[in-house]
Amino acid sequence: MIPVLFIVIPLVSGLALFFFKNEKPARSFALFSSLISLVISILGLTAFSSGQHLQFAVTWLGFLGSSFSVKVDGMGQVLCLLTAVSYPLIFIATWKNQYRKANNYFALMLLTQAGLMGVFVAMDALLFYFFWELAVIPMYFLCSQWGGEKRIQATIKFFIYTFLGSVLMLVGIIYLYSKTPEHSFSIEAFYKLGKTLSYETQEWVFWLFFFAFAVKMPIFPFHTWQPDLYEQSGSSITMVLSGVMVKMGVFACLRWLLPVVSIASYRWGDVVTSMAVIGILYASLIALKQDDLKRMVAYSSIAHIGLMGATIFSETYVGFQGVMIQMFNHCINIIGMWIVVDMIEKKCGTRKISELGGLAQRAPSLAIFAMVIGLANVALPLTNAFIGEFMMFNGIFSSSVTQYNIVFTVLAGIGIILAAIYILNMIRKVFFGDLKNSTARATDTGWSENFVLSVIVILILWMGVYPDSLLQLTKEISETILSNSDITSLLTKH
Amino acid sequence: MPINYYIFLSLTLFTIGIVGILIRRNAIIVFMCIEIMLNAVNLLLVAFSKMHHLQGAAAMPTAGTDGQIFVFFIMVVAAAEVTVGLAIIVMMFRNIHSIDINFLNRLKH
């Protein structure tokens, strides 16, 4: 029942929120709902160890061979957990932000959460598609209604990109569906079908799916919607987008791409990995030159996600584990980063790095938090990102599906040097040096901000020192994915 | 008389009607051209009706009569249309003091 609760709670409270009149109750109700999801997801973690209540299936659109089948496996658990953790954090961090038509805003946020949860637990392709859209459509409204001046333009770009991706994915899903012998959308049927499809067919399906996922991640060169959108939309929306929603793409690659069309994934692996690695360097280099904090973080996110993309297609057990733990860690870090950026903007009235300076003198606590989060972003040991990136690099390096593993590792490794450069540059220019006009009157963090940032810092350190707690969760599923996408046995057959 | 003669005549009338509509700007003449086109069709319908009747009367006494019924329908509709159309033209003349259809490009705006 737990996966159903994950979906139903935000869905129902989201719909209910449309009927709220005032801002305050809407805000509290949204927080309350997200906290309930969090509690359930934590309880779900304990249930996971005993393996109960994590599955649910009823017939739904039976004439189509589709059923409402949801299940939380290890990977779903990590992602549901991160969704559940991030929502309360986001709500508390932006507690003081004012919104027009706040009830609609919170309603759409919760609907997005329902969609995200659904994507992570869906075990049926049609259901997966349904939730994929459910997560994205409220997002369009959020981005187009609340944000900066050019938000409409940015949203349309986002819309066209993702919509094109979704439609192609739908074509792919329907095609696979028509090929299944029992005409079923269930994931088992797709996995079974994947083993029998010819390479040429797989190739088509691969690109249909991959385009949708690559746009969402995003992988170079499908990324240009992201910086614009992050720059234009409100901070809390950006947090959802970059913290949770981009993980949809990574997640979907692991669940719906590799195991289903494994031969095509193997054959195109080098190309995709090259794209991802180019993206890492490309985005890092661009991040060096960004003056707008939001754009800088956006590009750094592209670089980090690029590393995940490269790891996925190197198909190693350690790499998969690394990607899964890194999805969680990246979410925590980037939300932390956005909170810091949001606070800087609120306190100083600008996001331009060149207009900021000496903030550490006025806001020492914020400087410390920013430093820890920034160092987590550059994957310093004993912060969470180190674990993930270490395992991912290890995965890429030890990959047996590509001959260029060393080249990829080295190039991606240059990315982490560049990350150090732009993050430290940013910290230096924003927090150190002399005060400027914009920062002269800034104040330090307040209680809600301190609370959220402390939680984030604790998570960063906890996951950095004792990552085993999460690694245990994803053990099984990593093996399953690896064995499902095991190409050596398939190659001999074809 | 072979059916071809009727067809050619009808075709000629129809073409005259179309060309008239395309090149004339006077609304009344355009109207008359539409009538010519309708009558070209009527002529054709009657001709074919007669032809079918001659061929099929042995098997079925009413063969081909539906074509003539159509003609009556068309004449009735055309008469109705003429009344409405002329009324519109009159209103148009009252409003813009012209019956030049090139002034009627308001659809664009």
Add this chain to the structure above:
Amino acid sequence: MQNALQLAWLVPFFPLLGFLITGLFRRQLSKTMIAIVGNAVVFASLLVSVWIFVQVKDGNSYVAEYFNFISAGSLKIPFALQIDALSSLFLLIVTGVSFIIHFYSVFYMKEESREHYGRFFSYMNLFVFSMLLLVMGANFVIMFIGWEGVGLCSYLLIGYWFKNKEYNKAADKAFIMNRIGDLGFLIAMFWILSKTGSFDFAVVFSKASALSTTDVTIITLLLFIGATGKSAQIPLYTWLPDAMAGPTPVSALIHAATMVTAGVYMIARSNVLYSLAPLSQYIIAIVGLATAILAATVALKQNDIKKVLAYSTVSQLGYMFLGLGVGAYSAGVFHVMTHAFFKALLFLAAGSVIHAMSGEQDIRKMGGLRGKLKTTYFTFLVGCIAISGIPPFSGFFSKDAILLSTYEHNKILYVIAIFGTLLTAFYMFRLLFLTFNGNFRGTDEQHHHLHESKAGITLPLIVLAILSFVGGFADIPEIFGKGGNRLTEFLAPVIPLSHGASVSHSTEMMLMFIPAVLVLLVIVYAWYRFKNYRPSEEKGLGKILENKWYVDEFYDKIFVKPLYQLGSFLNKTFERSVVDGLVNGVGKLVNYGSRQIRLLQSGQIGSYILLMVLSMLFVFIIQFFLRK
């Protein structure tokens, strides 16, 4: 007494505790409390380290696994600490020198406000923690944690005065240069894992002999890249001189005594691997020697007291690497130890001078300080003698051990290395003479202000001076009597004794004393040269040396600027016009097309009808031709 070593975790734990206390409660605690906590934790570590050292001396060693740090399938990385001869020696050096420097900082930093005082000590404690982790790690990953941790602390401490932009830039530079080296380390680790299946020192070294020479060479070279970053060797050494932006105790602790020796430690630790890769050893020796000479030449013309010391550090590190490169691992470690003593001494004495001069660091504006700063002068002199390698001071023995091995290995390298030691003596005594001899060249106000530092500052100097004097006897060569080479024997469990072609005793004696005599001559020449020093503009080679061979400018032109230009190009041109242009282009095309097609909807009924008729005709014609 195997169980006694279970206390090992306390060694890094104390400084971590200190970091948390002084860091989190820096606004609540008084400065005295902060100083007490900050020192007590390091002292506690020192005591435990001594205890451990005594145990190890009895032949114990210990590996403890605390919890699974990372475990994924066959990859198991426990959080494990290791105590053996090498690590226990380093524990002693690190905690010992750190404690002296912490003690010194209490007085040196006393002008700082409470909050920053706390910040300073928390960083220092964090540094000690990271360094201990580096030294005690039982596998490459734990070592890497410490490895990056000290880089972080160095970054934090260099940028300690965060209002100064230049200092922050120096901090960034240190971190990034270290990062470049770290990438080499990281890839070396992956390589090791893929070949041996483990990160554990014990497992890796036991499987080392089964590796192919290519693998070992690549691994060792990659590790060496890591070492060049941390230990400031060519080509990644330029951060260290800039790192002098930090407070002087930091320079002493991090950039002289401990952190920079991490590379030496790491290579000494992996000596099994290096012994299997002669090519790597050769490269290390060359790079080490080149660094030693390069840095020494630059030090000749520097005028900032700390910069001279910084370049001398780089140069001495070069000697350590030379020692490692010729296979004299224990000699390298020995030099780490003696160097820690006398370089910490020199830096702290320099700090005392800077204090006395009210923050002035330019030696051209000093001179004649001997009269007012007696203790500082004598301790500084001890340091200079020690680093120049005059018997029986510590530097003589350690440097001699390295030079002797070099001689056995390669005569040309030996001659160049001797030349380097002469340079060392020259620039160190230039520094000494310019600072303490001759006439005072600063302002009257500074002269008036001149004073000897308080006991809190001079006491550490005296302790270090004694250590600099006696430190060398720890590994006194066998030829001076029985019971020599004790350090080498102590380290034997980790670093196997070499049984190379030994030189005869008479040659050894000669090799010791000829350089010593030459060094003395150089010192006399330096005295003659700088006895009546007048600051003058440098020309020709002097100017190049003063500007550090323009290496920074070169790096700036070759790497930094192009990197930013590339970023700028990608950002402004490529992203906007190519990638985004492609996307927007599709949108624009659709837009343009629809605008053109829109013209058909003119609103003229005639044109609609014409279009209709033409289309009908078109359909008929198509139909007509298709029929045929």
